[in-house]
Amino acid sequence: MKEKSTNISIKNWHEKDRPREKFLNIGKDVLSDAELLAILLGSGNRNESAVQLSQKILRSVSNNLNELGKLSVTELMQFNGIGEAKAVAVAASLELGRRRRKEKVMDRKKITSSAIAYEYFYPIIGELPHEEFWIVYLNNSNKVIQSIQLSKGGITGTLVDIRLALRHALEMRATSLILAHNHPSGNLNPSKSDKQLTLKLKNACESLDIKVLDHIIVAEKSYFSFADEDLL
Structure with a gap:
């Protein structure tokens, strides 16, 4: 018998707990790394919300954003629920962050x-x-x-x-x-x-x-x- 998913969609969370709504209503500084990553992903998979999937991805790199930035599109796509479009979006966002840091230092x-x-x-x-x-x-x-x-x-x-x-x-x-x-x-x-x-x-x-x-x-x-x- 196939195990039934117990995951609750983010859409069913209280509004103040949803990453996108928290970002808009409270501010980006209060969001965890997993919540920010979840906004980029937009959705998870059958058994995991976007936040849970983000937590799994971050755990795979010991919650180190520098290590996350080194993951290739192919490596990101190894996670269930991450297709090419999502993987490219994550990689592009991290590259923008790296360039922003570079420009800030060079200023x-x-x-x-x-x-x-x-x-x-x-x-x-x-x-x-x-x-x-x-x-x-x-x-x-x-x-x-x-x-x-x-x-x-x-x-x-x-x-x-x-x-x-x-x-x-x-x-x-x-x-x-x-x-x-x-x-x-x-x-x-x-x-x-x-x-x-x-x-x-x-x-x-x-x-x-x-x-x-x-x-x-x-x-x-x-x-x-x-x-x-x-x-x-």
């Missing part, structure tokens, strides 16, 4: 510490599954002129053209710069090649009277600063 335009440098670079490379090497070029007030991706590599490394880095610096009339690359593995320890590259760039820049202020290794939960560790 600061001035980098005066390793913590600010990490905050600047994290939305750019902090969640990537591969390594990328970036340079942010600064003027004499430590204000950002421009940030440029110098190279893109695999899971374990990337190659950097020092001449290209210097050419950009001269073109922008930068007086200093900050290097940054990510470690998808989460390991913050600089490799031998990381140290060698940093030294080569520092020596090359000194010949042009340009300072390398720091080299930040970006991971998902923390960072390593060459300047803070007296490696520059």
